[in-house]
Each structure stands twice: as structure tokens, then as C-alpha cells.
Amino acid sequence: MKQSKVIFTDALCLFVICLVVTFAVAGTRSVFKERIAEQEWAQTQSVMSQLIKADEFEEVDVSGDNQAFKALDASGETLGYLFVTQAYGYGSDVSVMSAISNGEIVGIDILDASNETPGLGQNVTRKDFIDQFAGLTGTPEVVKNAPTENQVEAVTGATRSSNAVAQSVEEALVLFEQVAASEN
Template sequence: MKQSNRRAVISGTVCLMVICFVVTLTVAGTRFIFKDKIAAQEWQNTEQSMNRILKADSYENLSTDDEEKAYAALDRNGEILGYIFITEAYGYGSMISVMSGISAGEVMGIEILDCTNETPGLGQNVAEVSFKNQFSGLTSNPEVTKTEKKTADQVEAVTGATKSSVAVAEAVGIALSRYQEHVDSVVK
């Protein structure tokens, strides 16, 4: 290889590295500058989702770590209306994140927060209203069935997406368990 070719490759590589560094620094700097606005927007989106499943005047964070997210739904007098838990379970291709609203031991509703890595047109259909509505009113761990549901604790799987449907049911079951653990710890 000639000296001029080697120099051209090295200068091109250095130039590309400098460009990548500057772009990365710019993106990181922008994120740092707007972190408070980003956090406020994320909280607003979370609050909107919570309001769809368990209406309240405010939500108090009960989480002790980043892994588990739990909130108390409060009325304007500070009385607890219920609890909201964000749980996950593995579906067909990824973790599915579910927000469950529970009051007096009963699921008030759920929101699918993330199922984007599930199969489009199949697994992602767990976010459809008709599937999510099946969880309202449940008081025990849901059982997924491929046929028409026969008992109150059953939910009918999304056609062609049994693993994704089971993952949502598992996430709701985890939320019901966490609710019971929380209620038991408060009563003691």
C-alpha cells in the first residue's frame, strides 16, 4: 500500500471518529439540557395512562427501586382509591410491559405500555381494547384460553398470539400478587 493511500485512510478514519464524537456529544448535551422537560413529558404520559385505568386526583409513587413501579391513586382528600402496578412478562419476542389498576382486590383496567417487539399484526394485538377489556373485574390470576371463556377468571387469547396473551395475563397476575402483598403489609 502506498504511503499516500495509508495517509488517506488514516485521515478519513480520524475525521469519521471526530464527527461521531461531536454528534454523540451534541445528542447527550441536548438530552442533559432538556432532561427536566423530558421527565415532565414522560410523567404526563404515565399519568394519562393511569387515569384511563383508575381515575384519581393524584398519584403517589410507592416504588422503592427502579425495577418495581407502584403508585397509590388518591382522591383530593388523600384517600387511597386503589393502586397501580407496572409489571412485565416475556411474550413471544420480548418483554411486555403492563400497567394494571387495582382497587379493592379487583382489576379496574390495564394498559399495555410496551409490546413493540412482538409480532406486528399478531402479538401486538394484545394492545387492542377488546383484549384489554377482558381483564376488568378480575379478582384472581387470569387464565388464558384459546376458546371462548367459561369462567370469570379466564381471558380469551388473541388469535395467533397465545404467548403474548399469556405474558399479559402473567403481568396482571404479578400485579394482583403485589397488590395483595402491599395490602397485607399495610394491615399488619
């Protein structure tokens, strides 16, 4: 009987500790919510600025879970658009930011490929793979070697991850067409 009372007391103590820690973490997140959002926006702007040199970025409504931003110069002229899209790779969604101007891909950045296989799928974040997308004007096709027009060479051993990036870029091109048509 004493042993069960000790177990109950210990369990209750552990429960209270877990409850207090949970509320402390939730409270901290709530208090710093605005600051966290500001830091996330600053990080997003940093990536966007690397892809398209612009004075201002304005969010644009697009379908689904995707995000879109219009890049503007100081006079308010549109320089291009940036789209955050994702497609399923080998281990999870691969998130890509694609910069498009006049129907041509200016550049891309892999925002998240952390759940892809280390040493294989995560190699889609390498500069030599990413740089292949610049200048493409149509749906990118992933090939195993010797890419030609609108083709990119897959990362060795990571065809699924490479295809996920290409699908994300293809989705960005579709969104670009929709946004460009709605603005004219």
C-alpha cells in the first residue's frame, strides 16, 4: 500500500512539473510572438533580396498553402515575383523559393530539405544544383546527365529530392502565370 502511495505521489509531482513547464513555454512563445514574427520576416526578406534586388516586397494572394511576393523598386515598378512552394521529396516536403521575372526563373533557394536523406537528398541545397534553374523559361525536367534546354541534372542518388525541387519550381511558374494574368 505504501509503495502505491509513493508511486502516485511521484506521478502527481511529475505531472505538475510537466504542466508548469508547458505553460512556461507557451507563455514565453506568446510574449515573444511579435518578435519571432519580425525575425522570420527579416529572414524571408533576406532570402528574397538575394534572389531579386528590390527596395520593397509586397505579399500577393495565391491559391493553396503557397506564398507569393511582388518585388518592387523604389518607384513602385514590379521587378518580379517570388513564390514559396513545396513538393514531396524522399522524406518530406521540400520547400523552395523561386524568383521569376518576365516568365523566366531568375533563381531559386531551397528553404527546407532537412528531412531528406543526409548526404544524398539534402544535396539539393548545393549551389551547383540550384544554379541550374536560373534562366529556365518552361517546366523544368530532371535528367540523369547532359541537360539541355529547360532540363536540370539530378543530384546523384537523389532523384526524388531533385524532382521535388523541379515540381516546386513548376508550381511557381504556374502561380506566376496566374498572378501575371490577374494583374493585367
